[in-house]
Amino acid sequence: MTNKIDILLLGAGGREHALLVKLAESPRAGKLYVTPGNGGMLQLAESAPVSQDSPQEVATWAAENGIGLVVVGPEAPLVEGVADAVRAKGIACFGPNADAAQMEGSKEFAKQVMARANVPTAAYRSFTDRAAAEAYVRELAGPCVVKADGLAAGKGVIVAATTEEALDGVAQCFGGAFGAAGETVVIEEMLDGPECSLLALTDGTTVVPLATSQDHKRAYDGDKGPNTGGMGVYSPVPEHLVSPDDLATMTDVMNRVVAQLKADGIVYSGCLYGGFMLTAEGPKVLEFNARFGDPETQVVLPRMHADLVEVFLACDNGTLDAADVAWDDDWAVSVVLASAGYPGSYESGKVITGLEKASAQPGITVYHAGTKLDGGNVLTAGGRVLDVTAVAPTFAEARSRAYAACDLIDFEGKQFRTDIGARAL
Ligand code: AMP
Ligand code: GLY
Secondary structure (H helix, E strand, O other), X not given: OOOXXXXXXXXXXXXXXXXXXXXXXXXXXXXXXXXXXXXXXXHOOEEOOOOOOOHHHHHHHHHHOOEXXXXXXXXXXXXXXXXXXXXXXXXXXXXXOHHHHHHHHOHHHHHHHHHHHOOOEOOEEEEOOHHHHHHHHHHHOOOEEEEEOOOOOOOOEEEEOOHHHHHXXXXXXXXXXXXXXXXXXXXXXXXXXXXXXXXEEEOOOOEEEEEEEEEOOEEEHHHEEEEOOOOEEEEOOOOOOOOHHHHHHHHHHHHHHHHHHHHOOOOOOEEEEEEEEEEOOEEEEEEEEOOOOOOHHHHHHHHEEOOHHHHHHHHHHOOHHHOOOEEOOOEEEEEEEEOOOOOXXXXXXXXXXXXXXXXXXXXXXXEEOOEEEEOOXXXXXXXXXXXXXXXXXXHHHHHHHHHHHHHHOEOOOOEOOOXXXXXXX
8 A cells, every 4th residue: 555645846946946855755755746846846846737826726736636735835825825725625735824824924913923922023113104104214213124014025124224224115115116015014123143044843733943044145245235035055053153042042932933823823834934133132033934944945954854745744734743853963055056147137048057067976966946947958047046055074064065066067147155154164
């Protein structure tokens, strides 16, 4: 008797390629389908002819094709209710229902949950009136952070050093730069310190924190340039940056938030991403996301020893307390190769060379992000193109392996940061 199940994975980034590789390793993985997928994912899985943005289409196709588990990578389908629609068909889903996905879908909702759970975070006020928001910014008379309340594809956060920048941020939000996401605006205290991400799996009751990781959000070396989706990442974060006390606080925060949601009548099932600032007063929450991080997943999953299919099913059916998750002692470093111009405008369709040679190096996995297949070629098809990931017994070795592999890969306009993980060395 086989207990294999067929799986549909939604998404098209490096995060989803890393999820797919780990799902494929499970003895329980049957046929694997993806939508929309990318050039790496489509070498491992079949394309499903459905739009990830339509919860009904996804749920109906999954039911008609005997899918036993739907795994949701990005936030937008979750906020749209794809997990609700899939579960309504009696199919297991990895990812929170729409009510729980509000932890990412509305910054004000998340702030209110944090306040009820007594979780440390930046002081804030929220506004639906532009004049009131402007008056508050003038009253603060200094640095602050202006955030569009809703999903804005990672762009709705303006870290303002001056009142002028903050007023400009308020004008962008209320001026429609982020669509409906900016109709409510959260203005918060600016926090200072290194950032650290802590992802946790949960079934709504049990919380299993995963390894810590540190993303590099700015486009250029030395944390210069505009914010991006993330230019590189490593895991775990060493103790000189995240002390055992910090980690205990962060873990406690994740537990308290899931327990608070449960007390509020909301079962959070899936991955909860905690973004923390390690301030002089201890870790404070910057944001929650309702999904795995990208690129954090690309360094967290390779070090994880677990049957990902079993673990995801356990998140869905409330049996995560019995799950088995262990960690490698190795370190992981991932460097993003991006297209010239990213995060601004960039060209696509450039031929990528050296992928096989890079992937054959010890400890190297190259996850695809913005790529597509074209006959025998792999072409660039996005801003962030590849995540070159290395694992090794020491941090320094993982870092040098990753950079050596980056040099073996080429495409016109290849750009990357040369200082990923420099702070941890
Ligand atoms: P968010 O999407 O809310 O995490 O914001 C994106 C990025 O903006 C974070 O990773 C931080 O680098 C920065 N940020 C957000 N909130 C704050 C804050 N209160 N103080 C300083 N930086 C912040
Ligand atoms: N790495 C940031 C994010 O996934 O939102």
